[in-house]
Amino acid sequence: MLSGFIDRVWDAGVVGWSPAPEVRVSVNGSPSANVPCSNTRLDVQAAGLSDDGRVGFHAALQLTSGDIVRVTTDRGKPLRHSPWLYMAPETQGWLPASLAADHPEYSAIAELAGPLAFERFRPLFGKLEQVVAAVVDAPGVSPKVVRFGVPFREVASLQRFHGQVLQPAQIACPALYHELALGTRRVQVFDYFPGISLDRFGLGWEAWLPAVMDELARLQVAGQRLRGAPGRRLGGIRAVMYRLQWRTLGDALGGRAAGERGFLLWLLVVLNRLPRVLSHGDLHRKNVLVDRESGTLALIDWDRWGYLPTGFDMARLMHGLPGEDAERLAGGSRLHRLGVAGFTYLLKRQDSPGFAVSAEGQALRRRCRELAG
Known part of the structure; x- marks a missing residue:
């Protein structure tokens, strides 16, 4: 079940929603407030995620640039978009290097002061609910992205993958330069790409899909050439696809999807073939x-x-679009479109408990069976 969403953070507060009775807000790791989720949210009610829509919250805050806001349920589960980095518009996303030494949330970045001289940095976030990457702006050097939190066992694998697959195939991605040792941890240094992510485009982001599909096609050609070479073990349920499939299997066998159990078990077999x-x-x-x-x-x-x-890649990229739109935009062979439709179904039912009984859910199930022939 969804833990909820942070909708917006500004200098004076945070708003969002959660089905939990209250949420816990912290700023820079320190507790700030426990806030009840009792404001009416008609959009959440209309989406079928709440019976009465009384799930909204609003916490008053006093934030400055660089502050990190975290919001969790009363049971400690983070809401979507948590953590959230607040930046005043005039900073243009950059913070002075001096802040890293004084800010407890940026202690990892402060460790870069030895091996990398830099004047300012731009922190980024990942799923570990901590700063896992930063763009550093060094004097006389083009900006670099420094990634933290890469598991030690993955460092060599990623290095080989960039050197043996991505670079020879000329896949559009930032160049990986080298790794640095910070105590027992490893960080990786990439070239900085001056762009914005597709999720910030709003309307019109679909115009970039053909260019993304070109890169995926080039990647698949490289994959066919290298299929016989020793590869990396995927690491079981840590991979996004496996987590999705294990959750679906658990729903089907645990009685939480009685009305669609047969379809889910059939779909899992089809997708894995x-x-x-x-x-x-x-x-x-x-x-x-x-x-x-x-x-x-x-x-x-x-x-x-x-x-x-x-x-799978295209279904993940187009997550949120109606199933028929995702299939149409993905194009390709019948089996490729079946993969897009099937994974789109699994992703949508994961986000919306009522998706299986919706008109879109029923139509997408029929389409999966049609494509399976």
Whole structure:
């Protein structure tokens, strides 16, 4: 079940919604307030995520640039978009290097002061609810992205993947330069790509889909050439696809999807029998950067690359679009469109408990069976 969403953070507060009775707000790691979720949210009610819509919250805050806001349920589960980095517009996303030494949330970035001289930085977030990457602006050097939190066992694998697959195939992605040792941790240094992510485009982001599909096609060609070479083990349920499928299987066998149990078990078998192609593995819209001035793009965060069923990458990228639109935009062979339709169904039912009984859900199930022939 969804824990809720942070909708907006500004200098004087945070608003969002959660089905929990209250949410806990913290700023820079320190508790700020427990806020009841009792404001009426008609949009959440209309989406079928709340019976009466009384799930909204509003917490008053006093924020300055660089503050990190976290919101969790009363049971400690983070809401979507948490953590949230607040930046005043005039900062243009950059913070002075001196702030890293004084700010407890940026202690990892402060450690870069030795191996990398820099004047300012731009923190980024990941799913670990901590700062896992930063863009650093060094004197006389083009900006670099420094990634933290990469598991030690993955460092060499990512290095090989960039050197043996992405660079030779000329996949549009930032160049990986080298790694640095910070105590027992490893960080990786990438070239900085001056673009914004597709999720920030709003209307019209679909115009970039053909360019993304060109990159995926080039990746698949490289994958066919390298299929016989030793590859990386995907790491089981840590991979996005496997987490999705295990959750679906649990729903089907645990009685939480009685009305669609047979379809879900059938769909899981069908999807796992699809042709496997070399894939990004986590291609959501935050992982596609676009430079509108030059018209170029870059795919980032290749941690979960692997040979996955055809259609998975595109379904993940177009998550949120109606199923028929996702299939139409993805195009390709019948099996590819089946993969897009099937994974779109699994992703949508994960977000909306009522999706299975909706008209769209029923139509998408019929379409999956049609494509399966």
